[in-house]
Amino acid sequence: MSTNNSGKKIDVAYVAQLARLELTGEERVRLAGQLDRILEYVDQLRQLNVDGIEPTAHAIPQVNVFRSDEARPGLPLKEALKNAPQRMNDLFVVPKVVED
Amino acid sequence: MDYESVIGLEVHVQLKTKSKMFCACQNKYGSPPNTQVCPVCLGLPGTLPVMNEQAVKMTVLTGMMLGCEISPYSKFDRKNYFYPDMPKNYQISQYDMPLCKSGHIDLVKECYPKDAQNQVSAAKRIGITRIHLEEDVAKSFHLETTSSIDFNRAGTPLMEIVSEPDINTPEEAFAYLSTLRQILLYGKVSDADMEKGQMRCDCNISVRPVGQKEFGTKLEIKNMNTISGVRRALAYEIQRQTGCLKKGENLTQETRRWDEAAGQTFGMRSKEMAHDYRYFPEPDLMPVDTAVFMNEVKSWLPELPAAKKQRFMSDYRLTDYNAGVLVADLELANFFEVGAAPGKNPNAVANWVVNDLLRDLSESKLAIAQSPIKPLDIAELVEFCESGKISSRQAKDVFVEMFKTGKMPHRIIEEKGLSQVSDAAALETWCDEAIAANPQSVEAYKSGKTTALNHLKGQVMKLSKGKANPKTVDGILIKKLSA
């Protein structure tokens, strides 16, 4: 369990589960410590006075980076399926997933 | 105790762009599996998305058509989850700054199911919370032990249109979806074919005792592929939930799947964990400043169904009913306008289209674009009737022949030797024959039964093989009988 300055707790086991990572108990403890340090580092930003500054989604002040709507051929089928763990009828085949 | 339902709809709509949302792969339905894919839409590591300008503008246009506020500034976010239909493990979507907010749809009578239209009084307004733009995911097919995946659909530009929980009946949900679909088609932003998955609908529904302020337990229904399927699923679900509440059972929040064949919803195996998508801003995309292209998109705004209906009623003097039927389908409305342009009687053109053409098209399972009869053919037919060249009875026969053969009315009239006889000499002969052959009707008419005249007129029409001008026949008969 680690805590950042806003008092929110980070549940390492839960985050690992969300990221589909399997951690041992020892790893969990080690990563909790590392996450603490990362959060502390990022927390330095809180010392800045940001009054009157508009929030932004990006560090570079650039908007509307567009592509015009023109289609181009993609990969040949053989190439596209190259990394498939298994394939059948030109489809990627994966272990069964239950519809959520 | 009486119960009421509260319904909100989330509608996903695929945009009709040429290429996908973040890569240049073709955006097309029905291609062989995995033939329109590239490293970007396959989610391969190291690829970068580039935004499709047209998709952004089409979403803004949709927002304008639905009376939304267009956000001046908008951005994309990553929605994180693990599922094989999205192998990069996040979907590029919009979280807190969608392109459009707070719009509405007005439900008009014609958009309700036919059997429910007489219960509709005033137009009802349904609020739209937001419209955001995202990428569609791949299509998965679930087999016995495996799932197989086609990535052609992955990366298709997809709008999510979220309604306020303002809908209270399955019929209103039907009307909302058909109105929305109509508007999307008018704006040419999507083909919105539910059976092709171009328009998909998830319903959130809860039931509560009338008068209760708090919402009941919210359930989600998925997997409806027609608008009438949505209506049936909701009707079933309302009945089921009301039944549970009446028995004092508690409902659990869950997702249910509509099974059209069974006519029932079934609970889906729910995940242990609540969805926690850990949204964060997509660092690979720059934000969108919509002000730059607002005027351009405004110029794309089409005349919407409600405005078109008003114009049809004022400019062409159509009845409310005819105008409503015509504008329900943009192609039909255009067909009518081409046919109405040359003549002086647009309402007659509308009557042929709304009554005769639509009936024959639906019997032959044809779309308006496949109609064997062209708009100007109807204009010509109306002209023949107006000028008295053929009777309305004959016009019906000509229409049948037009539909069957695709020939123009003048050719059919020529070939069949049809034309209305208004020539007095010929008509008098037939009238004399009819009078001579029906002394009883003559007697009846003379003793005051004016309806007997119709029988005599019928005989004249028969003798003339339907060619006699009925109005002239009336006059001649009355004259002869009163003599």
Ligand SMILES: [Zn+2]
């Ligand atoms: Zn692609």
